[in-house]
Amino acid sequence: MHKSARDREDAQALRELEARPLTLPTGLEIEWLGTAGYRMTYEGTTLLVDPFLTRVPLSTVVRRRTALPDPASIDRFLPALDKVAGIVVGHGHWDHALDAPELARRFGCAVYGSRSVRNLMDLHGLGERGVEVEPYRRYELGPFTVTFVPSVHSKIPFGTRIPSPGDTSCESLAALAPMAYGCGQTWGIHIAVAGVEIYHQGSADLVDEAIRHRDVDIFLAGVAGRSVTPDYWRRILTRLRPATVVPMHYDDFLRPLDAPMGFTVDIALASVPDEIGAVSRAIDVVALPVLSPRSPGGR
DSSP: OOHHHHHHHHHHHHHHHHTSOOOOOTTEEEEEEETTEEEEEETTEEEEESOOOSOOOHHHHHTTOOOOOOHHHHHHHOSOOSEEEEEEOSOOSHHHHTTHHHHHHHHTOOEEEOHHHHHHHHHTTOGGGEEEOOTTOEEEETTEEEEEEEEOOOOTTTTSOOSSOSOOOOSSGGGOOGGGSOOOSEEEEEEEETTEEEEEESSSOOOGGGOOOOSOSEEEEEOTTGGGSTTHHHHHHHHHOOSEEEEESOBOTTSOTTSOOOBOTTOOGGGHHHHHHTTOTTOEEOOOOBOOOOOTTOO
16 A cells, blocks of 8 residues: 555544543543653643653754754744653654653653663753653652663664664764663653553564553553564553554654644554454553643643
8 A cells, every 4th residue: 555545544534533432530631742751640740651742853863963842843843831740751763762861851851761861961951850760669749659670672664773772972962863762771660640550662563571560541552663573462462452442643843843743754653453353352442632832831
């Protein structure tokens, strides 16, 4: 199928998935920031997960130009937040970690993640706000209880290798081209808030025996790379046993966040409900709309 036809099919599937409700307790909001990013807010306190608002064009990637947070993009989408309890990052690639230092600087909070993410914070002069996490330790961030679960990044392209697999290790911000953002240790992230259990898996692979959580309410599931991970859905769904799956990381993150939705090559979003249904028909599949620009001072 030609890409344009696949994109139309995925766009129709997305509209149908967005029309399905995601029921949350009073006071809890979950907003999708595109890619694997989320803003979770409970009774006025926010947790940011893999926030990526500064989009990096393909030309920057190909020419290996410096890729740093864009304050104007952050102003447009997160101009003001009353209280940010923390920022959690599942791995160190640029489409997950790039904006974390600037957001930490703005909101006066810490960033939790791998050594690679901690190194990134050091490069930005914010080492004191970078926390290298421990597996299974419970981090109490305001009303959110966060646990990091050992995981692994999917092998892309074509199931051959993990891109930029090491830790971020360059010596200056000027050297931070997109591929200099090292993946480092990958984490699944379990978040408990308001009686709801959420599991965030930014990359479609896993360490089977590492997943200890069961019967989660919401599984935020990165779907890019799932086709090259053997038996991915069965392996992870039979462990987490989620009530609802929310697909993510299907959008073309080389486009501006406020551009019309584009899809990652060969993402096949339209196939996701049937793929999940082949494991369990009891699981709901719901999509969230991407965050819209906010007016200054808006929330």
